[in-house]
Amino acid sequence: MGNITFKEIMHQCKDVLMIAGGLIIFAIGYACFILPYNMTSGGVSGIGALIFYVTGFPPSYTYFIINLALLVFALKILGVKYTVKTLLGTVLVSLFIGIAQSLVTMDDGTMYKVIGEEKFMACVLGGLTEGIGLGLVFLSGGSTGGSDIIASIINKYKTISIGRALFMVDIFIVGLNWFVIRDVETLVMSYCMMFIAINMVDYVINGSRQSIQFLIVSEKYEEIATRINHDLERGCTVLEGHGWYSKQKRPVLLVMAKKFERKAIFDLIHQVDPKAFVSMSNVEGVFGEGFDPIKK
DSSP states (O other), X not given: XXXXXXXXXXXXXXXXXXXXHHHHHHHHHIIIIIGGGTOOOSXXXXXXXXXXXXHOOOXXXXXXXXXXXXXXXXXXXXXXXXXXXXXXXXXXXXXXXXXXXXXXXXXXXXXXXXXXXXXXXXXXXXXXXXXXXHHHHHHTTOOOOTHHHHHHHHHHHSSOOHHHXXXXXXXXXXXXXXXXXXXXXXXXXXXHHHHHHHHHHHHHHHHHHOEEEEEEEOTTHHHHHHHHHHHSOOOEEEEEEXXXXXXXXXXXXXXXXXXXXXXXXXXXXXXXXXXXXXXEEEESOOBSTTSBOOOO
């Protein structure tokens, strides 16, 4: 405990808040735009919706019960740490879904349609809110359980990616909507909503993690490096370059940064040396201090 810095504590608090916020957004989208319109999402939440349409059994209970059974089964396979983290997410999702559903359920037991009979808009808004919510959860290292558990087990023993396994499971679950609702339009809307959610998850995760690389050639490289270290709190690496035309040594600054820091770095370079030569490129991923942790 003594080795944990204040910065690390704040980072962990930020992750917890993002996970909680993501779960709340997910629950609102699920209860307001999916259940009232008889659509089906992927994963255990989709199974909960199908059971709710047939029996009226609350999907929050179904979500918790199925996830608890999966976690007991997966405890030995996926480990204690994964199980505890997923159990916490499961409890919170179940709680938030129950609260959100109660807010849109009228006295006669029917669910209030927030945007009237606009099923297509419900499809779009449901996919967006679910995708944003799940994206925030995954971005902060959280887990909602459900088909994540099944996909992780499949991935452990079969040469198939977690993403592909999740996709196959979700396609099957959404397809079951036809046998319950018997409506082609609702089935198609459910698939559209699922694809919107999947793409929104990718957008949230990749958009915030996208990094860029700068190569800076300047006679004032020392001042630029010092300013980047001090003002932006980013590291710099000095590479030994050699200009083929000038036949002179040209130190090159290598800087890795987040995409949103691009303007600040360009402004800083322009202030120090407007004649600097700068190359900027997108990078697939950056791992280490100040960026994503190195994955095992």
